Amino acid sequence: MLELNCLRTAKFHRRSEICMNNGTKVVYRIDSQDRIVFVNDVWQHFASENDAPDYAAEGVLNRSLWDFITDSTTRQFYQEVIKAARGEKPVTFNFRCDSAEYRRFMKMRVTGETGLVQFETETLAVEQRPPQPLLDRHSRRSGELVVICGWCKKINIGQAIWKEVEHAIEALRVFEQEKIPQLSHGMCHGCYVMVSEQLKNLCG
Numbered sequence: 001m002l003e004l005n006c007l008r009t010a011k012f013h014r015r016s017e018i019c020m021n022n023g024t025k026v027v028y029r030i031d032s033q034d035r036i037v038f039v040n041d042v043w044q045h046f047a048s049e050n051d052a053p054d055y056a057a058e059g060v061l062n063r064s065l066w067d068f069i070t071d072s073t074t075r076q077f078y079q080e081v082i083k084a085a086r087g088e089k090p091v092t093f094n095f096r097c098d099s100a101e102y103r104r105f106m107k108m109r110v111t112g113e114t115g116l117v118q119f120e121t122e123t124l125a126v127e128q129r130p131p132q133p134l135l136d137r138h139s140r141r142s143g144e145l146v147v148i149c150g151w152c153k154k155i156n157i158g159q160a161i162w163k164e165v166e167h168a169i170e171a172l173r174v175f176e177q178e179k180i181p182q183l184s185h186g187m188c189h190g191c192y193v194m195v196s197e198q199l200k201n202l203c204g
């Protein structure tokens with residue numbers, strides 16, 4: 001789901017700056033059947049400018065939200081968030097939406113009424129860094145998989161250890177390999193605790 005919000009490309013950054021300047025937000029809505037029934041102009045602009053046809057309005061409208069959320073913990077979290085929003089309890093949470101060259105700190109606010117639920121994402125801050133090939137969608141990939149946390153964008157370097165990408169590439173010796181490993185989405189322990197706490201509050 002966070003991928004749906006992110007539309008991660010380099011050009012996004014420029015739009016993000018515009019977002020930060022004029023308060024423009026990426027907005028989408030689902031109906032009572034959890035179908036995506038609305039995406040705003042900002043969304044449309046990202047999808048067309050960033051060559052992301054899967055995320056153009058035609059690709060997402062009338063599709064189930066759940067088509068875009070594969071990780072089971074994230075699914076559970078969103079189910080609870082949507083339930084709370086439909087009970088008119090707005091939910092706000094922060095997440096990262098990094099690209100190879102930028103760390104992006106994002107905030108999502110989920111509001112609703114009976115049936116309809118609105119997801120609104122804004123950029124809180126953007127930091128530039130040396131480009132990270134592990135997050136570059138043009139990098140040549142090997143068959144190897146590493147897990148990235150869909151919330152904070154830390155990389156699993158083995159066992160229960162998660163590091164920021166800059167440190168993870170050293171630990172994983174990415175530069176010694178001919179091709180970059182593929183990324184698979186999951187959730188780190190820190191984010192699991194954060195999400196569990198939020199779920200407790202929502203259910204309580």
Ligand SMILES: [Zn+2]
Nearest residue numbers: 149152188191
């Ligand atoms: Zn995390």
